[in-house]
Amino acid sequence: MxxxxxxxxxxxxxxxxxxxxxxxxxxxxxxxxxxxxxxxxxxxxxxxxxxxxxxxxxxxxxxxxxxxxxxxxxxxxxxxxxxxxxxxxxxxxxxxxxxxxxxxMPELASDPAPSPETETVDRQLLQKTHAEIQRLPLRLREALILAAIEGRSQSEVADILGISEKAVESLVYRARKVLKEKVSRE
The missing domain is CATH 1.10.1740.10 (RNA polymerase sigma factor, region 2, helix turn helix motif)
Known part of the structure; x- marks a missing residue:
């Protein structure tokens, strides 16, 4: 619809x-x-x-x-x-x-991994990623969830958030950049 x-x-x-x-x-x-x-x-x-x-x-x-x-x-x-x-x-x-x-605590989906070690690492990474998404500034989190996670078009996200498509693109880019920096730190 x-x-x-x-x-x-x-x-x-x-x-x-x-x-x-x-x-x-x-x-x-x-x-x-x-x-x-x-x-x-x-x-x-x-x-x-x-x-x-x-x-x-x-x-x-x-x-x-x-x-x-x-x-x-x-x-x-x-x-x-x-x-x-x-x-x-x-x-x-x-x-x-x-x-x-x-x-x-957020509900996390388990990953059917081939070994318990891989499952533990994947679960920790998922938990860390989810936690970092929750820490994103609200505007970045909204754009990321709607566009990147739910797969909505930039046009639809722009309409929902009341911003331009270019602003959506920028917000999603910044959110991904922040997540990459935070999650890759260890």
């Missing part, structure tokens, strides 16, 4: 604007896995990512009047989800500053 919305999506958007909850569910349900993946990559914790997506969808329902038949739904929902992630990260940072709890 990138680019111009199709006629089915436009019809659903019209129903949603009129207050049809079933149409809203039908419209957003196929997009939830992508939104969840984005928020999980931003936050690093599955339970927080689910909460953020749920809040984002509630906000989208409240702001349904801003949906238009010519406006694609996925970038609209992704923007709301990213804003909710930013809010969550700010609250997390404030809580850590005030000494309330610790950030949860």
């Amino acid at each position: 990138q680019g111009q919305p199709d006629s089915q999506e436009q019809a659903l958007v019209a129903k949603v604007a009129a207050g049809d909850r079933r149409a809203f569910t039908e419209l957003v349900e196929p997009l939830i896995p992508r939104l969840l993946a984005t928020s999980l990559r931003m936050l690093g914790a599955h339970d927080e990512a689910e909460d953020v997506v749920q809040n984002a969808l509630a906000s989208a329902w409240i702001a349904r009047a801003r949906l238009g038949p010519a406006r694609p739904v996925l970038p609209f929902l992704t923007t709301i989800t990213l804003n909710k992630c930013r809010d969550k990260l700010r609250r997390r940072k404030a809580a850590q500053f005030l000494g309330f709890g610790n950030a949860s």
Whole structure:
């Protein structure tokens, strides 16, 4: 559902604007896995990512009047989800500053390596890379996750973040450069 919305999506958007909850569910349900993946990559914790997506969808329902038949739904929902992630990260940072709890450890996928030694090294590298992604400045992290990790086009990322395609290219380049320097140090 990138680019111009199709006629089915436009019809659903019209129903949603009129207050049809079933149409809203039908419209957003196929997009939830992508939104969840984005928020999980931003936050690093599955339970927080689910909460953020749920809040984002509630906000989208409240702001349904801003949906238009010519406006694609996925970038609209992704923007709301990213804003909710930013809010969550700010609250997390404030809580850590005030000494309330610790950030949860990110869930890491295991690598089916041929030997335990290789698996250990790969897991450590993945953990270090994930930790360094979490330490990137927010704008770099968003661009990297959307463009490089999720594979969205620079045009789509530019639309979601409200910046130019050249700025997206620059942010992704800088994020990769920072990661390469940090991860290769040992």
